[in-house]
Amino acid sequence: MNVSPLRAQPVIALDVPDLPSALALVERLGPDGDFVKVGLELFTAAGPAVVEAMHRQGRRVFLDLKLHDIPNTVRGAARSAAAMGVSLLTVHGYGGAAMVEAAVQGAAEGGVVGVAGGGTGILVVTVLTSHTAADLGVTLGRETPEVGAEVIRLAGVAEVAGAHGVVCSGHEVAAVRSTYPGLHPLVPGIRLPGGAAHDQARITTPERAAADGAAYLVLGRAVTGASEPAAVLRGIRESLAGR
Numbered sequence: 001m002n003v004s005p006l007r008a009q010p011v012i013a014l015d016v017p018d019l020p021s022a023l024a025l026v027e028r029l030g031p032d033g034d035f036v037k038v039g040l041e042l043f044t045a046a047g048p049a050v051v052e053a054m055h056r057q058g059r060r061v062f063l064d065l066k067l068h069d070i071p072n073t074v075r076g077a078a079r080s081a082a083a084m085g086v087s088l089l090t091v092h093g094y095g096g097a098a099m100v101e102a103a104v105q106g107a108a109e110g111g112v113v114g115v116a117g118g119g120t121g122i123l124v125v126t127v128l129t130s131h132t133a134a135d136l137g138v139t140l141g142r143e144t145p146e147v148g149a150e151v152i153r154l155a156g157v158a159e160v161a162g163a164h165g166v167v168c169s170g171h172e173v174a175a176v177r178s179t180y181p182g183l184h185p186l187v188p189g190i191r192l193p194g195g196a197a198h199d200q201a202r203i204t205t206p207e208r209a210a211a212d213g214a215a216y217l218v219l220g221r222a223v224t225g226a227s228e229p230a231a232v233l234r235g236i237r238e239s240l241a242g243r
Contacts, residue, residue: 006177006184008210008240010233011062013037013188013220019046019053026057029223030230032237035087037218039064051084060087062186062216066125068092071102078103082110082120088186088216090167093124093154100124100161121164121184126154129169129189148172155180165215170204177213184215192222192232206236 012033014022022042026033036059038050043065054061063086067074074091081089091103100122107120131139133147151172158166158180165184168176173185187209206217219236226232 006213006215008206008214009035009216010206010236010240011035011037011186011216011218012223012233013039013218014042014050015039015220015224016042017045018042019050022046022050023053025224025229026054026059028229029233032230032233034058035060035062035216037062037064040066048084051086055085062086062088062090062218064090066090066092067103068095069099071095071099074099075102075106075109078106078120078122079109082107084110086120088121088123088164090123090125091163093126093157093166097157097161100157100163104162123165123167123184123186124154124158124161124163125167126151126172127168148175151176152179155183158183170209170212170214173209173214174212185213186216186218187214188218188220190217190219190222192236207239210240 012029014025014036016022016025026036036054038061042050043063051061051063063081067077068091074095078089089107091100103122107122110120127147127150137143151168152175155166155176159182165186166176167186167188169189170187173187176183176185187204190204190206190209193205209217223229223232
């Protein structure tokens with residue numbers, strides 16, 4: 001099967017504790033940091049204000065809340081997120097197809113066009129990049145599963161429910177793209193060559209993830225922890241453009 005290539009878009013993780021810290025970080029990133037991730041820590045501290053602040057600066061927002069609840073509750077949460085104009089929103093695949101489908105419906109009902117056009121895409125979290133096969137076996141309460149097979153199974157849930165894409169590690173992205181070419185994979189656990197793994201168990205480089213078919217690359221400490229984050233990000237963009 002021929003799979004059309006995707007242009008991998010860098011997304012910078014604003015893993016900071018409050019809005020002033022987030023604003024200071026995006027200023028250091030400069031114009032290349034035009035797509036940012038707002039996760040649980042920052043959103044719990046600052047709420048919708050952080051999304052509004054990023055939009056005022058013309059930056060797209062990936063809201064990484066990993067929703068997992070009954071379908072009606074997730075539908076309402078997705079509707080609210082879409083009304084804020086976020087470009088991407090995560091839900092957990094283990095919530096099941098009905099919950100994911102409810103999220104897709106809620107996002108469509110939000111009815112607000114995002115800052116860069118388009119609506120809110122729902123991404124289904126498969127297996128966290130901090131998990132090893134042994135961790136997953138303990139979590140699921142069964143024999144240690146093959147992580148790649150579990151990711152593909154959950155990608156199937158995303159496909160059936162009409163999600164925009166999935167969150168998976170770079171180890172599984174090629175298999176996801178070949179099995180479900182309509183899904184857009186977002187890959188966290190991105191590290192530069194020689195960089196520390198930190199709390200991630202399954203990592204990859206930007207170039208490798210892009211070559212394997214990632215649509216989005218979440219860049220955290222590899223960029224934000226650098227003394228000159230704008231220069232590091234610019235280098236990554238140039239490397240991806242030269243593929």
